[in-house]
Amino acid sequence: MTAPRDHPLVAAVRPLVDAMGGELMAAGEAEPDDVVLAWEGEDVLAVRLPQLSESLDHILAALERRHGMPLAELDRKSKQSVVRVLEARGAFSVRHGVETVASALGVSRFTVYNYLNYANEQRAKAREDGEGQPPAGG
Known part of the structure:
Protein backbone atom coordinates (compact mmCIF):
# COMPACT_ATOMS: atom_id res chain seq x y z
CA MET A 1 0.00 0.00 0.00
CA LEU A 49 -13.59 -5.35 -0.45
CA PRO A 50 -13.30 -9.09 -0.97
CA GLN A 51 -15.67 -11.09 -3.13
CA LEU A 52 -18.39 -12.78 -1.08
CA SER A 53 -16.85 -16.22 -1.52
CA GLU A 54 -13.50 -14.89 -0.27
CA SER A 55 -15.29 -13.34 2.70
CA LEU A 56 -16.73 -16.72 3.66
CA ASP A 57 -13.28 -18.30 3.60
CA HIS A 58 -11.98 -15.40 5.70
CA ILE A 59 -14.82 -15.78 8.22
CA LEU A 60 -14.23 -19.54 8.49
CA ALA A 61 -10.51 -18.96 9.10
CA ALA A 62 -11.31 -16.38 11.80
CA LEU A 63 -13.69 -18.83 13.50
CA GLU A 64 -10.97 -21.49 13.49
CA ARG A 65 -8.58 -19.03 15.13
CA ARG A 66 -11.23 -18.10 17.71
CA HIS A 67 -11.83 -21.76 18.58
CA GLY A 68 -8.14 -22.64 18.45
CA MET A 69 -8.67 -25.71 16.29
CA PRO A 70 -10.03 -26.80 12.93
CA LEU A 71 -13.80 -26.43 12.85
CA ALA A 72 -14.16 -30.09 11.91
CA GLU A 73 -12.75 -31.02 15.34
CA LEU A 74 -15.40 -29.08 17.29
CA ASP A 75 -18.16 -30.88 19.16
CA ARG A 76 -21.73 -30.83 17.85
CA LYS A 77 -22.87 -27.95 20.08
CA SER A 78 -19.93 -25.80 18.99
CA LYS A 79 -20.59 -26.60 15.34
CA GLN A 80 -24.21 -25.53 15.82
CA SER A 81 -22.96 -22.27 17.32
CA VAL A 82 -20.64 -21.74 14.34
CA VAL A 83 -23.56 -22.28 11.96
CA ARG A 84 -25.62 -19.67 13.86
CA VAL A 85 -22.77 -17.16 13.60
CA LEU A 86 -22.35 -17.88 9.90
CA GLU A 87 -26.06 -17.55 9.26
CA ALA A 88 -26.10 -14.17 11.02
CA ARG A 89 -23.23 -13.04 8.81
CA GLY A 90 -24.98 -14.10 5.60
CA ALA A 91 -22.75 -17.06 4.80
CA PHE A 92 -25.59 -19.06 3.35
CA SER A 93 -26.53 -16.41 0.80
CA VAL A 94 -23.22 -17.08 -0.97
CA ARG A 95 -23.33 -19.56 -3.83
CA HIS A 96 -22.20 -22.94 -2.48
CA GLY A 97 -22.17 -21.50 1.04
CA VAL A 98 -23.76 -24.58 2.59
CA GLU A 99 -21.30 -26.87 0.84
CA THR A 100 -18.33 -24.72 1.87
CA VAL A 101 -19.45 -24.64 5.51
CA ALA A 102 -20.23 -28.36 5.54
CA SER A 103 -16.75 -29.12 4.26
CA ALA A 104 -15.13 -26.85 6.87
CA LEU A 105 -17.16 -28.46 9.66
CA GLY A 106 -16.55 -31.99 8.41
CA VAL A 107 -20.27 -32.70 8.15
CA SER A 108 -22.78 -33.22 5.37
CA ARG A 109 -24.92 -30.50 3.79
CA PHE A 110 -27.91 -32.26 5.36
CA THR A 111 -26.34 -31.76 8.80
CA VAL A 112 -25.80 -28.04 8.14
CA TYR A 113 -29.46 -27.73 7.13
CA ASN A 114 -30.43 -29.56 10.33
CA TYR A 115 -28.34 -27.11 12.38
CA LEU A 116 -30.03 -24.19 10.60
CA ASN A 117 -33.49 -25.65 11.20
CA TYR A 118 -32.67 -26.26 14.86
CA ALA A 119 -31.48 -22.66 15.28
CA ASN A 120 -34.65 -21.34 13.63
CA GLU A 121 -36.82 -23.53 15.87
CA GLN A 122 -35.00 -22.27 18.97
CA ARG A 123 -35.51 -18.63 17.91
CA ALA A 124 -39.21 -19.24 17.23
CA LYS A 125 -39.63 -20.95 20.60
CA ALA A 126 -37.88 -18.07 22.38
CA ARG A 127 -40.23 -15.58 20.68
CA GLU A 128 -43.28 -17.64 21.68
CA ASP A 129 -42.09 -17.92 25.27
CA GLY A 130 -41.60 -14.17 25.46
CA GLU A 131 -45.01 -13.18 24.01
CA GLY A 132 -47.10 -13.91 27.08
CA GLN A 133 -44.77 -12.05 29.43
CA PRO A 134 -45.76 -8.65 30.87
CA PRO A 135 -43.59 -5.73 29.73
CA ALA A 136 -40.47 -5.18 31.80
CA GLY A 137 -40.93 -2.60 34.52
CA GLY A 138 -44.69 -2.65 34.13
Whole structure:
Protein backbone atom coordinates (compact mmCIF):
# COMPACT_ATOMS: atom_id res chain seq x y z
CA MET A 1 0.00 0.00 0.00
CA THR A 2 1.32 3.42 -0.87
CA ALA A 3 -1.13 5.35 1.31
CA PRO A 4 0.53 6.99 4.31
CA ARG A 5 0.93 4.17 6.82
CA ASP A 6 1.02 6.53 9.78
CA HIS A 7 -2.12 8.46 8.82
CA PRO A 8 -4.75 8.28 11.60
CA LEU A 9 -7.42 7.13 9.13
CA VAL A 10 -5.31 4.12 8.14
CA ALA A 11 -4.83 3.20 11.80
CA ALA A 12 -8.56 3.62 12.45
CA VAL A 13 -9.86 1.46 9.61
CA ARG A 14 -7.14 -1.21 9.37
CA PRO A 15 -8.70 -3.55 12.01
CA LEU A 16 -12.07 -3.44 10.25
CA VAL A 17 -10.60 -3.95 6.79
CA ASP A 18 -8.46 -6.82 8.06
CA ALA A 19 -11.47 -8.45 9.76
CA MET A 20 -13.42 -8.29 6.49
CA GLY A 21 -10.53 -9.63 4.46
CA GLY A 22 -10.28 -6.39 2.50
CA GLU A 23 -7.20 -4.67 1.14
CA LEU A 24 -5.93 -1.14 1.78
CA MET A 25 -4.32 0.82 -1.07
CA ALA A 26 -3.51 4.35 -2.09
CA ALA A 27 -6.55 6.37 -3.17
CA GLY A 28 -5.03 6.84 -6.63
CA GLU A 29 -4.92 3.07 -7.16
CA ALA A 30 -8.67 2.68 -6.60
CA GLU A 31 -10.74 0.87 -9.19
CA PRO A 32 -14.44 1.64 -9.75
CA ASP A 33 -15.68 -0.93 -7.19
CA ASP A 34 -13.25 0.17 -4.46
CA VAL A 35 -14.28 2.49 -1.63
CA VAL A 36 -12.22 5.68 -1.41
CA LEU A 37 -11.94 7.15 2.08
CA ALA A 38 -11.27 10.84 2.65
CA TRP A 39 -9.95 12.74 5.65
CA GLU A 40 -10.76 16.43 5.96
CA GLY A 41 -11.75 16.56 2.30
CA GLU A 42 -8.64 14.81 0.96
CA ASP A 43 -8.72 11.27 -0.47
CA VAL A 44 -6.33 9.27 1.70
CA LEU A 45 -6.80 5.62 0.87
CA ALA A 46 -9.01 3.10 -0.85
CA VAL A 47 -10.45 -0.15 0.41
CA ARG A 48 -10.91 -3.12 -1.88
CA LEU A 49 -13.59 -5.35 -0.45
CA PRO A 50 -13.30 -9.09 -0.97
CA GLN A 51 -15.67 -11.09 -3.13
CA LEU A 52 -18.39 -12.78 -1.08
CA SER A 53 -16.85 -16.22 -1.52
CA GLU A 54 -13.50 -14.89 -0.27
CA SER A 55 -15.29 -13.34 2.70
CA LEU A 56 -16.73 -16.72 3.66
CA ASP A 57 -13.28 -18.30 3.60
CA HIS A 58 -11.98 -15.40 5.70
CA ILE A 59 -14.82 -15.78 8.22
CA LEU A 60 -14.23 -19.54 8.49
CA ALA A 61 -10.51 -18.96 9.10
CA ALA A 62 -11.31 -16.38 11.80
CA LEU A 63 -13.69 -18.83 13.50
CA GLU A 64 -10.97 -21.49 13.49
CA ARG A 65 -8.58 -19.03 15.13
CA ARG A 66 -11.23 -18.10 17.71
CA HIS A 67 -11.83 -21.76 18.58
CA GLY A 68 -8.14 -22.64 18.45
CA MET A 69 -8.67 -25.71 16.29
CA PRO A 70 -10.03 -26.80 12.93
CA LEU A 71 -13.80 -26.43 12.85
CA ALA A 72 -14.16 -30.09 11.91
CA GLU A 73 -12.75 -31.02 15.34
CA LEU A 74 -15.40 -29.08 17.29
CA ASP A 75 -18.16 -30.88 19.16
CA ARG A 76 -21.73 -30.83 17.85
CA LYS A 77 -22.87 -27.95 20.08
CA SER A 78 -19.93 -25.80 18.99
CA LYS A 79 -20.59 -26.60 15.34
CA GLN A 80 -24.21 -25.53 15.82
CA SER A 81 -22.96 -22.27 17.32
CA VAL A 82 -20.64 -21.74 14.34
CA VAL A 83 -23.56 -22.28 11.96
CA ARG A 84 -25.62 -19.67 13.86
CA VAL A 85 -22.77 -17.16 13.60
CA LEU A 86 -22.35 -17.88 9.90
CA GLU A 87 -26.06 -17.55 9.26
CA ALA A 88 -26.10 -14.17 11.02
CA ARG A 89 -23.23 -13.04 8.81
CA GLY A 90 -24.98 -14.10 5.60
CA ALA A 91 -22.75 -17.06 4.80
CA PHE A 92 -25.59 -19.06 3.35
CA SER A 93 -26.53 -16.41 0.80
CA VAL A 94 -23.22 -17.08 -0.97
CA ARG A 95 -23.33 -19.56 -3.83
CA HIS A 96 -22.20 -22.94 -2.48
CA GLY A 97 -22.17 -21.50 1.04
CA VAL A 98 -23.76 -24.58 2.59
CA GLU A 99 -21.30 -26.87 0.84
CA THR A 100 -18.33 -24.72 1.87
CA VAL A 101 -19.45 -24.64 5.51
CA ALA A 102 -20.23 -28.36 5.54
CA SER A 103 -16.75 -29.12 4.26
CA ALA A 104 -15.13 -26.85 6.87
CA LEU A 105 -17.16 -28.46 9.66
CA GLY A 106 -16.55 -31.99 8.41
CA VAL A 107 -20.27 -32.70 8.15
CA SER A 108 -22.78 -33.22 5.37
CA ARG A 109 -24.92 -30.50 3.79
CA PHE A 110 -27.91 -32.26 5.36
CA THR A 111 -26.34 -31.76 8.80
CA VAL A 112 -25.80 -28.04 8.14
CA TYR A 113 -29.46 -27.73 7.13
CA ASN A 114 -30.43 -29.56 10.33
CA TYR A 115 -28.34 -27.11 12.38
CA LEU A 116 -30.03 -24.19 10.60
CA ASN A 117 -33.49 -25.65 11.20
CA TYR A 118 -32.67 -26.26 14.86
CA ALA A 119 -31.48 -22.66 15.28
CA ASN A 120 -34.65 -21.34 13.63
CA GLU A 121 -36.82 -23.53 15.87
CA GLN A 122 -35.00 -22.27 18.97
CA ARG A 123 -35.51 -18.63 17.91
CA ALA A 124 -39.21 -19.24 17.23
CA LYS A 125 -39.63 -20.95 20.60
CA ALA A 126 -37.88 -18.07 22.38
CA ARG A 127 -40.23 -15.58 20.68
CA GLU A 128 -43.28 -17.64 21.68
CA ASP A 129 -42.09 -17.92 25.27
CA GLY A 130 -41.60 -14.17 25.46
CA GLU A 131 -45.01 -13.18 24.01
CA GLY A 132 -47.10 -13.91 27.08
CA GLN A 133 -44.77 -12.05 29.43
CA PRO A 134 -45.76 -8.65 30.87
CA PRO A 135 -43.59 -5.73 29.73
CA ALA A 136 -40.47 -5.18 31.80
CA GLY A 137 -40.93 -2.60 34.52
CA GLY A 138 -44.69 -2.65 34.13
